[in-house]
Every structure is written in structure tokens, then in C-alpha cells.
Amino acid sequence: MPGKTKRSGDLATALAALAGLSYLPPVAAAPLTFASPPAEIAKAVLDDEPGTVAVGIWRNQQGRFALQRNPVGSVGEVVEDDSAHAQPLFEIGSISKVFTGLLLAQAVERGDLSLDDTLGKLLEAKATLKPETAAITLRQLVTHSACLPREPQDFPGYGTPNPFSRHDRWKIYAGLSGMTLEHAPPCGAAYSNLGMGLVGQLLSDHYAKPWDVLVRENITGPLGMRDTMQYLGRQASRLATGYQHEALQGPWDFDALSGAGALRSTAPDLLLLARALMAGRAGPLGPAAERALTPLGYFRGDEIGYAILIRGPAGHRTYHHDGLTGGYRTLLAFAPDTQEAVAILASNSHASPVKVLTGITASRYPIAPATQMAPAPAALAEYGGVYQADKDTSFTFVAQDGKLYRRSTGTGFRALSPGGPDTFVDADAGARYVFSREAGEIVRVDYYLGDSGFGGFSSFSGVAGLRTKEAAPPVAVVSLDTQLDYAGHYRARRIIRTDLDLDVRAENGQLGVRAGNWFRRPVFPVAGKPDRFAYENGRSQLQFERDAAGHVAGVVLYENGVIRLRRLP
Structure with missing residues (x-):
């Protein structure tokens, strides 16, 4: 809606x-x-x-x-x-x-x-x-x-x-x-x-x-x-x-x-x-x-x-x-x-x-156990990219640290496990992703709920995403320890408008931020910029700031201006 x-x-x-x-x-x-x-x-x-x-x-x-x-x-x-x-x-x-x-x-x-x-x-x-x-x-x-x-x-x-x-x-x-x-x-x-x-x-x-x-x-x-x-x-x-x-x-x-x-x-x-x-x-x-x-x-x-x-x-x-x-x-x-x-x-x-x-x-509709080892990093990178499912929704896949990460529009990244040739699964979510090739090149991904063809869904009930020319982001997530460094509450005092509060939390391997009473949104690391994260639109960004001891002490929000928030005890 x-x-x-x-x-x-x-x-x-x-x-x-x-x-x-x-x-x-x-x-x-x-x-x-x-x-x-x-x-x-x-x-x-x-x-x-x-x-x-x-x-x-x-x-x-x-x-x-x-x-x-x-x-x-x-x-x-x-x-x-x-x-x-x-x-x-x-x-x-x-x-x-x-x-x-x-x-x-x-x-x-x-x-x-x-x-x-x-x-x-x-x-x-x-x-x-x-x-x-x-x-x-x-x-x-x-x-x-x-x-x-x-x-x-x-x-x-x-x-x-x-x-x-x-x-x-x-x-x-x-x-x-x-x-x-x-x-x-x-x-x-x-x-x-x-x-x-x-x-x-x-x-x-x-x-x-x-x-x-x-x-x-x-x-x-x-x-x-x-x-x-x-x-x-x-x-x-x-x-x-x-x-x-x-x-x-x-x-x-x-x-x-x-x-x-x-x-x-x-x-x-x-x-x-x-x-x-x-x-x-x-x-x-x-x-x-x-x-x-x-x-x-x-x-x-x-x-x-x-x-x-x-x-x-x-x-x-x-x-x-x-x-x-x-x-x-x-x-x-x-x-x-x-x-x-x-x-x-x-x-x-x-x-x-x-x-x-x-x-x-x-x-x-349980996913069958993985039947093969994870592909080599070079082979894993083949799957990285953005795949368009419809005008509102795309799948993004990123190869990082020997794993393939996936997210769709509006959600955070989750790590997938190998599930067969050109296939990756998220067993906890009951999800399967099957990639297709033309002339040896990955051109499409099909998403299924359940173990398709094995007591789960028929092939026609999947969702197809066609590969676009958009490149995959260089990184999907930062380590959990690093995410926990950022987790906490941040506040900016404002005279004319109400105070701005940000609640930063690590959930399901993804860093998420809630502003005030609005819904928590995932943020993604910006490659080459330590402690920098971007919202899905790419324009709104967060720069976490550290004190002399290296502890995260605040964050700067870049969104319709610049707002500096301090970390609350």
C-alpha cells in the first residue's frame, strides 16, 4: 500500500x-x-x-x-x-x-x-x-x-x-x-x-x-x-x-x-x-x-x-x-x-x-542439504549483479569472503549456501535461487519458495529476475563484530523541530537503522570509506565517528543537509 x-x-x-x-x-x-x-x-x-x-x-x-x-x-x-x-x-x-x-x-x-x-x-x-x-x-x-x-x-x-x-x-x-x-x-x-x-x-x-x-x-x-x-x-x-x-x-x-x-x-x-x-x-x-x-x-x-x-x-x-x-x-x-x-x-x-x-x-517445504562445496571465489563472482524481477523489485547478489549474499528491494543482505549447480539456498527462509546461462554467461535467476521439484513448488511458481547491466556493489556487509560497534541509540537536539533519534541494530547479519518511530531500514557499507553506510537510495548516508580511543561516539546523517548525532550512554 x-x-x-x-x-x-x-x-x-x-x-x-x-x-x-x-x-x-x-x-x-x-x-x-x-x-x-x-x-x-x-x-x-x-x-x-x-x-x-x-x-x-x-x-x-x-x-x-x-x-x-x-x-x-x-x-x-x-x-x-x-x-x-x-x-x-x-x-x-x-x-x-x-x-x-x-x-x-x-x-x-x-x-x-x-x-x-x-x-x-x-x-x-x-x-x-x-x-x-x-x-x-x-x-x-x-x-x-x-x-x-x-x-x-x-x-x-x-x-x-x-x-x-x-x-x-x-x-x-x-x-x-x-x-x-x-x-x-x-x-x-x-x-x-x-x-x-x-x-x-x-x-x-x-x-x-x-x-x-x-x-x-x-x-x-x-x-x-x-x-x-x-x-x-x-x-x-x-x-x-x-x-x-x-x-x-x-x-x-x-x-x-x-x-x-x-x-x-x-x-x-x-x-x-x-x-x-x-x-x-x-x-x-x-x-x-x-x-x-x-x-x-x-x-x-x-x-x-x-x-x-x-x-x-x-x-x-x-x-x-x-x-x-x-x-x-x-x-x-x-x-x-x-x-x-x-x-x-x-x-x-x-x-x-x-x-x-x-x-x-x-x-x-524444507530445502535439500547442500550437495557440493562452495564455488571458488572467481566462480562465485560470476553470479554477482542486479537482476530485475519487475518494475518495483530487483535482486542484488554480491560475492564476498567466499559467500554469495543476496537481497531484494527494501530488504537487507543474507548469506546463501550452495545447493547444486548454479543453485544457492537460504534454508532458514525456505528459499532457493537457480541461475540460468546463455552461451555460458549468467543471464537470469529464478527464485522459489521450498525445494522446487522435490515435494515443494512446481517450476512455474517461481519468480524470474533478468540480469541487468548494473554491477554488484563491491561489498554487502561488514562483520558482526563491526556491526555491534555501531549498535546503539543516537540523538540530535533540535530547537525548532523535534529531536532526531536513530536506533541502530544488527539483526540477521544486517545493520538496520530506525529513525524516530518509522520502520527500520537496512544500510549498506560504502566501499573504500570506513564507517560509512548508505541507505538503499544511495543518496542518504551515515558516517559513524570515533573518539580518540577508537570507540564509536556519534554519527553524521547526510540527508537533505547534514545532521550530527551523539551516541547515548
């Missing part, structure tokens, strides 16, 4: 990661899976961030729950309970898309709508559309292949409070009428809140009922999900306080784009939904449950059904979706073959529930 304003950039990066743009979510110190205790997951997900996290796991036909509340500046105790009572409410963000997809699956199952119905047909007399826009189908909307932008063209940006509240149906339809698509549909997968919100509004129009009423009548009511709603009403006091790091965040409200992210829910309620979907056509949702989970297309390294993302081969699939709003972060994942599910809801947008999805992927 990236916005256009500078202040929204960090939230944009996090939202892009949820849409699959990062390709490599955070990795926990110990893998977190369906088998992990809920309390362990809660601690890892919230870490030292303020707020509340609720975790629910369904396994062995039994539900288990844990709840942790962290005050600002400290870590609270985890309460583990086998009951589902007295749970706080959370915004679930884009997990709402799963509900919209299920509503569409029900409509198609009843014969009320067809996946091949077009906007031209559905919006006849409501909007005058250009031919390419009129040709967009419900199938393309629900699989993010409709060529629509991520947000409406007049979206205010994520630095604006309550950014989705201003778009009613007529404003959306007027925007569609004036829209010129860059390409005629279908397009490759490109996450669109506008597209999924539009599906919800089209369903509302078709049945002449508000989207939230459709959800209540067709999903939450029949399943007994009493704590899932769009409008809080008398339940407002149950909403966990939202944070962006330590900054309080107000709730997000939706109008015409409700189907993209408007719901509030609890961990027990989301487990009820997962169980109903895992039950398939024999369960309380009937044939629509089976339909909703049927693959319709591809979304980066995954397949996609009715908005829900699908990982793994037939008979061993994992279904999942994330959610993120200004002050909340969530995950729902489930595996019908083992009848396991996890729901994670956190009231801090800096929480990391996606660590659990990474662990589930690595455990359910």
Missing part, C-alpha cells in the same frame, strides 16, 4: 513486503511453526515493541491462545490460555480481502456472478469506462492481475491519518472513468487495494447491501464469529491501542474500499474462519470454501485463489494472508492437509508475524 508522501515511505516499504515485494521476510532466531507454543510466538512477534499481541493456534483438534501486553519501554508477561474468552479486538487490515474473496466465491457458486463478468457489464450506467478498463474481469481483480494501480489516483498517502476514509463509491467510479491503464489486462501480479476494494463494492452493488452486512450474513454470522466486525460501536473499548513503534496510531476507517481492509477481529474468530475453510465443501461454508481455495493464477512465488495466497503443491498447500494498517499487523495461515492454523494479531505495525510464515514455509 505505498503512498506518495515522504513520510509514508517507511510504511510503504512494510506494506510492499506484505504484498510479496520483499520476497524474504524476517527470520526468527529459532524457526516458528504451527507446532511452536503460542507464548513463544507472541514473544518473537512483538519483541520489545509496545502494544498487544494475541496468538491462536489450532492443532491436534485443539485451540491454544496466548496474549502479551508490552507497556512503552518494557516487555510484559505472556498469558497463555486454552480458552478463547475476553480477547481484545485488532484491525486485521488486508486479511479482510480473504472475506471479500470468499463472498465472491459464494456469489459464483450460486451463479449470481461469473469470474468473467467485466467492469463494463457490472458498472453499466454507473461509470463511463475506457475500453481497457471496461474489459477488466472479476477474475483479474481478485487475483491482482487487473493492471490497476495499488491505490486510487487521488489517494492521500500513508502519512495522512485515516487515509482510506475519504473514498466513497462515486469517487471510486469517477476515478475509474478517468483512468488510463498503462497496459491492457491481464497483467502480471501487482497488488492492488483499489482492485480488491472494488470487488467488495461491486458485491455490495449487486446485492444492494453494504459490504459489512454481506460479511455478517454470509460468513461471520453462520460461523459464529461474533467478534468480527467493521464498525465497533459499543465494542470500541475492546480495540487494542495501536502503535507505530512508540507513536500512538488511530484506527483506520473505510468506505467504498472496505473490502480491502476494514475488518476488526480476534485470534479465536480468525481460527473459526480457518477451520471452516479447511473443512472444504463438507464444512459450514459448503462448496464455496473449496472454490475460494482453488488456484486461479500466480502471485510472485505463490499461487493465488480468491484473494488468498497459496504456497506449496496440491495436497500439501499452505494458505495465508497478511494484514497491516497504521497501528496493527496480522497474519492468518492454515494447512488443510494437517488441519493446522495460526492467527496472529498485533497492535504495533512494527511487529513481525511474518516470521511465523517464514518458519512454516521452511518446515513444510
Whole structure:
């Protein structure tokens, strides 16, 4: 959901990661899976961030729950309970898309709508559309292949409070009428809140009922999900306080784009939904449950059904979706073959529930052990370079110290291990990278989740990156000992503006910096300049300063000027 304003950039990066743009979510110190205790997951997900996290796991036909509340500046105790009572409410963000997809699956199952119905047909007399826009189908909307932008063209940006509240149906339809698509549909997968919100509004129009009423009548009511709603009403006091790091965040409200992210829910309620979907056509949702989970297309390294993302081969699939709003972060994942599910809801947008999805992927689709020694340094350098996956995302590979390091847009570097001819793996993340040659030269890399062809994914579910002419950086990382030299808190006192605080931390072998309450961003060593690091854009840089004894005592930020920060004790 990236916005256009500078202040929204960090939230944009996090939202892009949820849409699959990062390709490599955070990795926990110990893998977190369906088998992990809920309390362990809660601690890892919230870490030292303020707020509340609720975790629910369904396994062995039994539900288990844990709840942790962290005050600002400290870590609270985890309460583990086998009951589902007295749970706080959370915004679930884009997990709402799963509900919209299920509503569409029900409509198609009843014969009320067809996946091949077009906007031209559905919006006849409501909007005058250009031919390419009129040709967009419900199938393309629900699989993010409709060529629509991520947000409406007049979206205010994520630095604006309550950014989705201003778009009613007529404003959306007027925007569609004036829209010129860059390409005629279908397009490759490109996450669109506008597209999924539009599906919800089209369903509302078709049945002449508000989207939230459709959800209540067709999903939450029949399943007994009493704590899932769009409008809080008398339940407002149950909403966990939202944070962006330590900054309080107000709730997000939706109008015409409700189907993209408007719901509030609890961990027990989301487990009820997962169980109903895992039950398939024999369960309380009937044939629509089976339909909703049927693959319709591809979304980066995954397949996609009715908005829900699908990982793994037939008979061993994992279904999942994330959610993120200004002050909340969530995950729902489930595996019908083992009848396991996890729901994670956190009231801090800096929480990391996606660590659990990474662990589930690595455990359910393990990478085969390396079968060869690492290539010689000269051979390793062949793979170094920048590979473009799409207009928003590239992979960068760097050969350094006998290892191949990799990162994608918006993420830090991680070391890979050899996994076969022209193949490297990240076993902890369940990721595999296979390079291709033409006339002996490396020209392409394919990224897969799981061990492709060996109980994991089929070859068509990978993501291809084509090699560009851009050279690889000379270095990817500095040693962990050196990273720890820089780790700490830095502050610049300012008279007119608020003080600037930088929190520098070494995580997963990568140096990351958080400014104020914004999201932590990776920084990369600048070759030939000791103690110098650059952000991804290359223009913003940090120069760490040392005292006479050689200890890091401060840092200079070069970004729209020069700001010197001293290291705090």
C-alpha cells in the first residue's frame, strides 16, 4: 500500500513486503511453526515493541491462545490460555480481502456472478469506462492481475491519518472513468487495494447491501464469529491501542474500499474462519470454501485463489494472508492437509508475524542439504549483479569472503549456501535461487519458495529476475563484530523541530537503522570509506565517528543537509 508522501515511505516499504515485494521476510532466531507454543510466538512477534499481541493456534483438534501486553519501554508477561474468552479486538487490515474473496466465491457458486463478468457489464450506467478498463474481469481483480494501480489516483498517502476514509463509491467510479491503464489486462501480479476494494463494492452493488452486512450474513454470522466486525460501536473499548513503534496510531476507517481492509477481529474468530475453510465443501461454508481455495493464477512465488495466497503443491498447500494498517499487523495461515492454523494479531505495525510464515514455509517445504562445496571465489563472482524481477523489485547478489549474499528491494543482505549447480539456498527462509546461462554467461535467476521439484513448488511458481547491466556493489556487509560497534541509540537536539533519534541494530547479519518511530531500514557499507553506510537510495548516508580511543561516539546523517548525532550512554 505505498503512498506518495515522504513520510509514508517507511510504511510503504512494510506494506510492499506484505504484498510479496520483499520476497524474504524476517527470520526468527529459532524457526516458528504451527507446532511452536503460542507464548513463544507472541514473544518473537512483538519483541520489545509496545502494544498487544494475541496468538491462536489450532492443532491436534485443539485451540491454544496466548496474549502479551508490552507497556512503552518494557516487555510484559505472556498469558497463555486454552480458552478463547475476553480477547481484545485488532484491525486485521488486508486479511479482510480473504472475506471479500470468499463472498465472491459464494456469489459464483450460486451463479449470481461469473469470474468473467467485466467492469463494463457490472458498472453499466454507473461509470463511463475506457475500453481497457471496461474489459477488466472479476477474475483479474481478485487475483491482482487487473493492471490497476495499488491505490486510487487521488489517494492521500500513508502519512495522512485515516487515509482510506475519504473514498466513497462515486469517487471510486469517477476515478475509474478517468483512468488510463498503462497496459491492457491481464497483467502480471501487482497488488492492488483499489482492485480488491472494488470487488467488495461491486458485491455490495449487486446485492444492494453494504459490504459489512454481506460479511455478517454470509460468513461471520453462520460461523459464529461474533467478534468480527467493521464498525465497533459499543465494542470500541475492546480495540487494542495501536502503535507505530512508540507513536500512538488511530484506527483506520473505510468506505467504498472496505473490502480491502476494514475488518476488526480476534485470534479465536480468525481460527473459526480457518477451520471452516479447511473443512472444504463438507464444512459450514459448503462448496464455496473449496472454490475460494482453488488456484486461479500466480502471485510472485505463490499461487493465488480468491484473494488468498497459496504456497506449496496440491495436497500439501499452505494458505495465508497478511494484514497491516497504521497501528496493527496480522497474519492468518492454515494447512488443510494437517488441519493446522495460526492467527496472529498485533497492535504495533512494527511487529513481525511474518516470521511465523517464514518458519512454516521452511518446515513444510524444507530445502535439500547442500550437495557440493562452495564455488571458488572467481566462480562465485560470476553470479554477482542486479537482476530485475519487475518494475518495483530487483535482486542484488554480491560475492564476498567466499559467500554469495543476496537481497531484494527494501530488504537487507543474507548469506546463501550452495545447493547444486548454479543453485544457492537460504534454508532458514525456505528459499532457493537457480541461475540460468546463455552461451555460458549468467543471464537470469529464478527464485522459489521450498525445494522446487522435490515435494515443494512446481517450476512455474517461481519468480524470474533478468540480469541487468548494473554491477554488484563491491561489498554487502561488514562483520558482526563491526556491526555491534555501531549498535546503539543516537540523538540530535533540535530547537525548532523535534529531536532526531536513530536506533541502530544488527539483526540477521544486517545493520538496520530506525529513525524516530518509522520502520527500520537496512544500510549498506560504502566501499573504500570506513564507517560509512548508505541507505538503499544511495543518496542518504551515515558516517559513524570515533573518539580518540577508537570507540564509536556519534554519527553524521547526510540527508537533505547534514545532521550530527551523539551516541547515548
